[in-house]
Amino acid sequence: xxxxxGMTLIVKTVTRIxxxxxLLYGIYIIFHGHLSPGGGFAGGVIIALAFxxxxxxxxxxxxxxxxxxxxxxxxxxxxATLFLIIGILGISIGGSFLANFLMKxxxxxxxxxxxxxxxxxxxxxxxxxxxxxxxWVLAGSKTVKGE
Amino acid sequence: MPVEPWLIFILSVMIIASIAALxxxxxxxxxxxxxxxxxxxxxxxxxxxxxxxxxxxxLFEIFAVIILVRAFxxxxxxxxxxxxxxxxxxxxxxxxxxxxxxxxxxxxxxxxPFGEPLMTTAQYYLDNGAKDTGxxxxxxxxxxxxxxxxxxxxxxxxxxxxxxxxxxxxxxSKSKKDKSELGHAAK
Amino acid sequence: xxxxxxxxxxxxxxxxxxxxxxxxxxxxxxLGILGYAVNLLLILFAYRNDSIYPILAKGKExxxxxxxxxxxxxxxxxxxxxxxxxMLVALAIKLFEKYETFDITQIRRLKG
Numbered sequence: 007x008x009x010x011x012g013m014t015l016i017v018k019t020v021t022r023i024x025x026x027x028x029l030l031y032g033i034y035i036i037f038h039g040h041l042s043p044g045g046g047f048a049g050g051v052i053i054a055l056a057f058x059x060x061x062x063x064x065x066x067x068x069x070x071x072x073x074x075x076x077x078x079x080x081x082x083x084x085x086a087t088l089f090l091i092i093g094i095l096g097i098s099i100g101g102s103f104l105a106n107f108l109m110k111x112x113x114x115x116x117x118x119x120x121x122x123x124x125x126x127x128x129x130x131x132x133x134x135x136x137x138x139x140x141x142w143v144l145a146g147s148k149t150v151k152g153e
Numbered sequence: 154m155p156v157e158p159w160l161i162f163i164l165s166v167m168i169i170a171s172i173a174a175l176x177x178x179x180x181x182x183x184x185x186x187x188x189x190x191x192x193x194x195x196x197x198x199x200x201x202x203x204x205x206x207x208x209x210x211x212l213f214e215i216f217a218v219i220i221l222v223r224a225f226x227x228x229x230x231x232x233x234x235x236x237x238x239x240x241x242x243x244x245x246x247x248x249x250x251x252x253x254x255x256x257x258x259x260x261x262x263x264x265x266p267f268g269e270p271l272m273t274t275a276q277y278y279l280d281n282g283a284k285d286t287g288x289x290x291x292x293x294x295x296x297x298x299x300x301x302x303x304x305x306x307x308x309x310x311x312x313x314x315x316x317x318x319x320x321x322x323x324x325x326s327k328s329k330k331d332k333s334e335l336g337h338a339a340k
Numbered sequence: 341x342x343x344x345x346x347x348x349x350x351x352x353x354x355x356x357x358x359x360x361x362x363x364x365x366x367x368x369x370x371l372g373i374l375g376y377a378v379n380l381l382l383i384l385f386a387y388r389n390d391s392i393y394p395i396l397a398k399g400k401e402x403x404x405x406x407x408x409x410x411x412x413x414x415x416x417x418x419x420x421x422x423x424x425x426x427m428l429v430a431l432a433i434k435l436f437e438k439y440e441t442f443d444i445t446q447i448r449r450l451k452g
Contacts, residue, residue, distance in 0.1 A: 043205040045290070045296075058219070104301040104305070111287055113396070132311075136315045137216060139315070139319070144224060144318075160343050164343065168353060171350060174373075175357045175366060190372075190373060191372075201387050202391065202392060204393055205415065206383065210379070213422045217372065217422055221369075242360065250355065250356055254345075258345065267341060272388075278408060289397070291396070291408050295408055296412045303412075307420060311419060315423060322430050322434070
């Protein structure tokens with residue numbers, strides 16, 4: 007398998023249409039984490055699988071032009087810091103570390119349940135970027151025999 | 154719907170698949186058998202009324218199979234036959250583990266029977282979870298409000314493991330050619 | 341009780357793989373089997389007869405639910421297992437580049 011070209015034309019066309027729907031599905035599962043099963047971890051993996059789909063269908067060179075890989079490294083590190091910032095804001099406003107200090111809202115609404123929604127988003131971004139970057143670095147290391 | 158016969162069936166399939174994964178010689182077949190075990194775990198989670206966990210287990214197991222296949226498929230290496238002392242050690246291990254299994258039957262009889270857990274803290278979470286946090290998914294309210302410190306620990310462990318993976322894969326290994334060049338340059 | 345014993349047998353199969361196999365790939369697969377068995381055993385302890393999943397729905401009456409606390413702990417455990425597996429695979433690739441084999445007895449003998 008050549009590392010520059012990717013797969014056939016049919017795979018590339020179907021990927022071009024369907025990768026946006028996979029991303030939208032991942033964002034939907036992250037945002038509805040407090041209402042239905044799923045949450046930050048499952049949604050993060052779905053986002054990573056969407057990017058992995060592009061990498062497998064189009065090859066590494068096209069993906070490194072389409073996405074900015076060093077920006078993804080920075081986003082991953084920043085979201086781990088955001089988790090801590092939400093926790094420290096909990097000390098200053100709520101009274102204890104990682105306290106639920108935003109307003110709770112009503113049950114079954116989308117914007118509700120305090121800090122659970124921002125924490126879900128932060129975890130989703132972090133897990134997604136981490137897993138995609140691991141497969142990116144693993145696919146880039148050269149093997150001794152073979153390709 | 155009775156859940157226990159289905160669980161016994163799925164667990165038996167998983168045990169047979171895991172023994173097959175360890176004894177087969179072809180690497181791709183072993184990785185596919187591990188995939189069957191992970192899929193069985195995900196189905197068991199569905200039968201045990203944990204849909205959150207079934208989604209997460211299925212997706213993470215797909216990722217593990219992708220990483221394993223990408224890393225190990227094209228390596229060809231020479232295999233040796235195991236010597237006799239290895240077979241004796243394997244036999245002793247099997248006998249010891251079978252003895253552990255037989256002694257553990259009396260330990261498992263001391264636990265509460267299957268289907269009647271002791272829920273002391275969990276009853277408080279079930280009764281007051283929606284009122285305290287405002288979330289309808291009670292598992293989310295536990296991991297992100299009542300026990301959010303554990304989630305911070307988990308994010309830290311995942312971060313450290315991924316950073317370790319990046320560091321290991323980026324060190325360029327010194328080959329013998331570099332060492333001989335350094336030796337010539339030093340003279 | 342039989343389900344507990346079958347899950348414990350799966351754990352012992354994984355333990356046998358870690359102790360006796362000489363191939364590094366088989367050791368990594370056995371660690372994966374150990375992880376699956378432990379997670380399944382924890383959720384088996386949390387099942388309640390004739391109960392439903394712990395998620396409230398609009399318009400439905402509140403029925404009896406299964407234990408949600410082990411589900412939260414096992415969610416954490418599944419994510420950490422993936423990080424560990426990725427790191428083990430990276431180590432195995434680096435060992436193969438240096439020693440040209442996956443056999444752990446050979447890796448102990450060749451030095452430098």
